Amino acid sequence: MPVLLTAPHPADLHPVPGLRLGVAEAGVRKANRKDLVVLELAEGSAVAGVFTRNRYCAAPVQVCREHLASGSAIRAVLINTGNANAGTGADGLARARRSCDALAARMGLTPQQVLPFSTGVIMETLPVERIEAGLPAALADLSASNWSRAAEGIMTTDTLPKAASRQVQIGGRTVTVTGISKGAGMIRPNMATMLGFIATDAVLAPSLLQPLVKQAADASFNRITIDGDTSTNDSFVLIATRQAGHAEITALDSADGQILRDAVFAVARQLAQAIVRDGEGATKFITVQIDGGRTEAECRLAAYAIAHSPLVKTAFFASDPNLGRILAAVGYAGIDDLDQQLIEMHLDDVHVVTQGGRHPAYREEDGQRVMKQAEITVRVHLGRGAASSTVWTCDLSHDYVSINADYRS
Amino acid sequence: MPVLLTAPHPADLHPVPGLRLGVAEAGVRKANRKDLVVLELAEGSAVAGVFTRNRYCAAPVQVCREHLASGSAIRAVLINTGNANAGTGADGLARARRSCDALAARMGLTPQQVLPFSTGVIMETLPVERIEAGLPAALADLSASNWSRAAEGIMTTDTLPKAASRQVQIGGRTVTVTGISKGAGMIRPNMATMLGFIATDAVLAPSLLQPLVKQAADASFNRITIDGDTSTNDSFVLIATRQAGHAEITALDSADGQILRDAVFAVARQLAQAIVRDGEGATKFITVQIDGGRTEAECRLAAYAIAHSPLVKTAFFASDPNLGRILAAVGYAGIDDLDQQLIEMHLDDVHVVTQGGRHPAYREEDGQRVMKQAEITVRVHLGRGAASSTVWTCDLSHDYVSINADYRS
Numbered sequence: 157m158p159v160l161l162t163a164p165h166p167a168d169l170h171p172v173p174g175l176r177l178g179v180a181e182a183g184v185r186k187a188n189r190k191d192l193v194v195l196e197l198a199e200g201s202a203v204a205g206v207f208t209r210n211r212y213c214a215a216p217v218q219v220c221r222e223h224l225a226s227g228s229a230i231r232a233v234l235i236n237t238g239n240a241n242a243g244t245g246a247d248g249l250a251r252a253r254r255s256c257d258a259l260a261a262r263m264g265l266t267p268q269q270v271l272p273f274s275t276g277v278i279m280e281t282l283p284v285e286r287i288e289a290g291l292p293a294a295l296a297d298l299s300a301s302n303w304s305r306a307a308e309g310i311m312t313t314d315t316l317p318k319a320a321s322r323q324v325q326i327g328g329r330t331v332t333v334t335g336i337s338k339g340a341g342m343i344r345p346n347m348a349t350m351l352g353f354i355a356t357d358a359v360l361a362p363s364l365l366q367p368l369v370k371q372a373a374d375a376s377f378n379r380i381t382i383d384g385d386t387s388t389n390d391s392f393v394l395i396a397t398r399q400a401g402h403a404e405i406t407a408l409d410s411a412d413g414q415i416l417r418d419a420v421f422a423v424a425r426q427l428a429q430a431i432v433r434d435g436e437g438a439t440k441f442i443t444v445q446i447d448g449g450r451t452e453a454e455c456r457l458a459a460y461a462i463a464h465s466p467l468v469k470t471a472f473f474a475s476d477p478n479l480g481r482i483l484a485a486v487g488y489a490g491i492d493d494l495d496q497q498l499i500e501m502h503l504d505d506v507h508v509v510t511q512g513g514r515h516p517a518y519r520e521e522d523g524q525r526v527m528k529q530a531e532i533t534v535r536v537h538l539g540r541g542a543a544s545s546t547v548w549t550c551d552l553s554h555d556y557v558s559i560n561a562d563y564r565s
Numbered sequence: 566m567p568v569l570l571t572a573p574h575p576a577d578l579h580p581v582p583g584l585r586l587g588v589a590e591a592g593v594r595k596a597n598r599k600d601l602v603v604l605e606l607a608e609g610s611a612v613a614g615v616f617t618r619n620r621y622c623a624a625p626v627q628v629c630r631e632h633l634a635s636g637s638a639i640r641a642v643l644i645n646t647g648n649a650n651a652g653t654g655a656d657g658l659a660r661a662r663r664s665c666d667a668l669a670a671r672m673g674l675t676p677q678q679v680l681p682f683s684t685g686v687i688m689e690t691l692p693v694e695r696i697e698a699g700l701p702a703a704l705a706d707l708s709a710s711n712w713s714r715a716a717e718g719i720m721t722t723d724t725l726p727k728a729a730s731r732q733v734q735i736g737g738r739t740v741t742v743t744g745i746s747k748g749a750g751m752i753r754p755n756m757a758t759m760l761g762f763i764a765t766d767a768v769l770a771p772s773l774l775q776p777l778v779k780q781a782a783d784a785s786f787n788r789i790t791i792d793g794d795t796s797t798n799d800s801f802v803l804i805a806t807r808q809a810g811h812a813e814i815t816a817l818d819s820a821d822g823q824i825l826r827d828a829v830f831a832v833a834r835q836l837a838q839a840i841v842r843d844g845e846g847a848t849k850f851i852t853v854q855i856d857g858g859r860t861e862a863e864c865r866l867a868a869y870a871i872a873h874s875p876l877v878k879t880a881f882f883a884s885d886p887n888l889g890r891i892l893a894a895v896g897y898a899g900i901d902d903l904d905q906q907l908i909e910m911h912l913d914d915v916h917v918v919t920q921g922g923r924h925p926a927y928r929e930e931d932g933q934r935v936m937k938q939a940e941i942t943v944r945v946h947l948g949r950g951a952a953s954s955t956v957w958t959c960d961l962s963h964d965y966v967s968i969n970a971d972y973r974s
Contacts, residue, residue: 211903212896212921243892245906245922278889279923388893466875466961467969474970480687483652484797487621494620497654512621513654514688552875553970557963560876561883 157315159441159530159550161433164319166304170332172355174198174397178297179309182290184283185238185276190309192287194259194294195233195353201397203230203271204365206373208390214242215252215282216272217389223256228268233353233393234259235273236287237312240349242388243279251284258288262295275312275338275349275389307336310351313559314339314434320426322419326412327402331358333419337377337427339434349389352377352427357400358416364408368420369394371408376424379547381463382435394420432548437555440472441531445546448500448537454491455545458536461489469552472532477523479508486536498539504532566724568850568939568959570842573728575713579741581764583607583806586711588718591699593692594647594685599718601696603668603703604642604762610806612639612680613774615782617799623651624661624691625681626798632665637677642762642802643668644682645696646721649758651797652688660693667697671704684721684747684758684798716745719760722968723748723843729835731828735821736811740767742828746786746836748843758798761786761836766809767825773817777829778803780817785833788956790872791844803829841957846964849881850940854955857909857946863900864954867945870898878961881941886932888917895945907948913941 175197182192197203205224207217223230234255241248256270263270274282307317321334335354360368373392398404405413433441444462449455462468465485471478479501486499501509503526508518526532584606591601606612614633616626632639643664650657665679672679683691716726730743744763769777782801807813814822842850853871858864871877874894880887888910895908910918912935917927935941 210893210896211900212892212905212908240889243889243905243918243922245920248922278893388889388896466965470966470969473966476970480649480652480797483621484619484687487619487797491620496621496652499621509652511654513652513657552966554963554966556875557879557882557961557966560879561885561962 157439158434159438161316161430163316164304164307169303169319169321170323170334171300171303172332172334172397173300173357174201174399175355175395176298176300177302177306178294178299179302179305180290180293180297182236182286184236184286190305191237192290192294193235193306193309194291194298196263196298197231197395198397198399199231201230201395202360202362202365203393203395204369205391205393206369208387210388212243212388214240214274214389215244215248216241216274217391218249219252219256220271220273220391223268223271226268228266230271231265231269232259232263233271233273235310235351237310238276239274239280239282240276240278240389241274241282244281248282251282254284255287259291262291271393273351273391275310275351278388303334303336310336310338312339316434318427318430318434320423322423324415324419326358326400326415329400329402331400331402331416332356333423335423335427337431339431349387350377350431352392352424353395354420354423355395355397356416356420357397359398359400359402359404360396360416361404361406364405365394365396368408368417371417372420372424375421376428380428380432381460381547381549382432429548432550435550436559437553438550439553440551442472442549442551443533443546444549445533445535445544446538447535447544448539448541449543449545450541452543452545455538455543456547457491458486458489458538459545459547461485462534463547463549466552472527472551473553475524475527477503477508477520477527479514482534482536483509494538500537500539502535503527566848567843568847570725570839572725573713573716578712578728578730579732579743580709580712581741581743581806582709582766583610583808584764584804585707585709586715587703587706587708588711588714589699589702589706591645591695593645593695599714600646601699601703602644602715602718603700603707605672605707606640606804607806607808608640610639610804611769611771611774612802612804613778614800614802615778617796619797621652621797623649623683623798624653624657625650625683626800627658628661628665629680629682629800632677632680635677637675639680640674640678641668641672642680642682644719644760646719647685648683648689648691649685649687649798650683650691653690657691660691663693664696668700671700680802682760682800684719684760687797712743712745719745719747721748725843727836727839727843729832731832733824733828735767735809735824738809738811740809740811740825741765742832744832744836746840748840758796759786759840761801761833762804763829763832764804764806765825765829766806768807768809768811768813769805769825770813770815773814774803774805777817777826780826781829781833784830785837789837789841790869790956790958791841838957841959844959845968846962847959848962849960851881851958851960852942852955853958854942854944854953855947856944856953857948857950858952858954859950861952861954864947864952865956866900867895867898867947868954868956870894871943872956872958875961881936881960882962884933884936886912886917886929886936888923891943891945892918900947903947909946909948911944912936
């Protein structure tokens, strides 16, 4: 059961001028299922992406990096579910390239103008011929208003499609930012990958795409964790069709740049949080906020130690205000000279720990009340400095074990 | 259900000359339960220990470090269950000291000659007066043949007592090594701590105790993981009563030193593995062996990435030979220049991955056969060098969630 998440309404997903989406049922792994999505980008579009740091990265991730590095104008994105094409060696690379060749031929592009993405079973051969056979239907389906169907088309074990959209005014023009994402972690046996795609028609200097996608990832997809496992295929791509008609944004910290950045961050954050809300077996959405660190890096260490602790996560599942587990996670986060006597902790508005020990006024029932909520914020103040960091996670439930222990079917 | 583990037979636990153990029911948290253990060490004994690196370490751990650093001749060990005296601030420290004062007074020692250990609920006040009241019974119970009862006396949520014993010949004398341990991880809501105590009558130069306990920990307790959470109270102590009557061992790499070291390592390994076999909800005992690394450190990174991955652990629970999850864990272990094309993997005798991809001769049913076993060895060869590392872990089951989600009762 997703936590306070509903399917996006198609009418709320604003089309992005210069971008069309097509969806098909290619039968990659199962019949009668949307499993192939094509994005067509108008001439003049700029694209940048961030990809998994897993050294066992999938073949399509390797091909994406090559094609982006080649400097070719990216004009199409090809996404399949049902097979991740990961751990497939040289043959997997050849099959990823062949899928790009096939789409490029049909669209009159070079293969380097196509970015391929795959998600699904690991270490099985990509049935590229089924993808090839599905391309005509996907191309015939191309439409600027297909965001909602595309969100469905990239789902694997997600229980709901994930999409978000914003419009802002820049230089007197309406600028749209719309995106889709799919589930985090290596969901279900071998079902891999978090994917995120955001498009905007903002007129952005192409050189700003890469810093913007990196900043947006750091403020969204890089702040979520379901189970700490980094997939072989994780990818987040930002597309600017540059058709909005306003004066080009040449600096992200200009007034217009900040408006755009805020909109991209908001969409990315909503897409990333949706992944957590729909995490495997999730019953709670947890915000872990660390303040008072010397550096953001040490705040992140503490935040992830809490967010990854199976003991903390089962306590959230049980609605148990189990302070010791959270403090112990802070203690082993790797901040060597942490002084436990300076730690303060709140559960939402309840002050539970002061000077490293239980707050004298803290009552178990107050902690219990917060822990029963579907959304909870844990705030820990390290008492060492002014840096902060926030991550979002979910609890660890029986359903997580059931989902991940199901034998691959 | 512990995995291939049975309670030790009292007759198999050889007494260690110079050491007596006493057990009592002090009612620290619950009545009618062995929860207080005293070890009495003969004059001339030497003691060394390794302790949790958690910055939120418990009061007794802080006192142990002080007393060991004071250079006082340690003559007694005081262990209580039911309360970890962790996250208790200055008051907790005072109570830990008071428990040492009380035992020292009754034994004619200084407080610095006592090492205190606590395990149980975190962030609750230690009822030190109950410990004081229980001391006469524990002291009246002192006996060299109480190892089995002491193993029971330090249990918290362990389902079985854990003890091991070896005898070796050194310089024509029989030398005994006997030890006890209790459960890993922060078992049950707020039930904290792994504890291990090993004693020998070997005549060892006191300066060799600290390197030996460190080496033994690195070969045993530091190689196990249940859920990756490091407790506030983890402690491992080595005691040498030095009464065996052979010539003093002055170097660990001498012939006699090696005989002793092997015996200590064997007992420590058995005690550590017993903790995993009795891990919360464990149904499988998993050995993760990484070979072919450039350094032992990078092999440990990969081994722990596999051993900590909830996805890998649920796959073991499901008896699912889910290769992709194991490879993905290796991929995100933090070995930056890992070449996935060089990875080889075996499940026991089954060669499942070669050159980073599925072995052509690998059949799913062979992997399945191994995964159904109660004990499984995963071997991954990184293809980068000659270093190795091994860790032991268990699977992640529904019972783990149940045990840890039970509200503290």
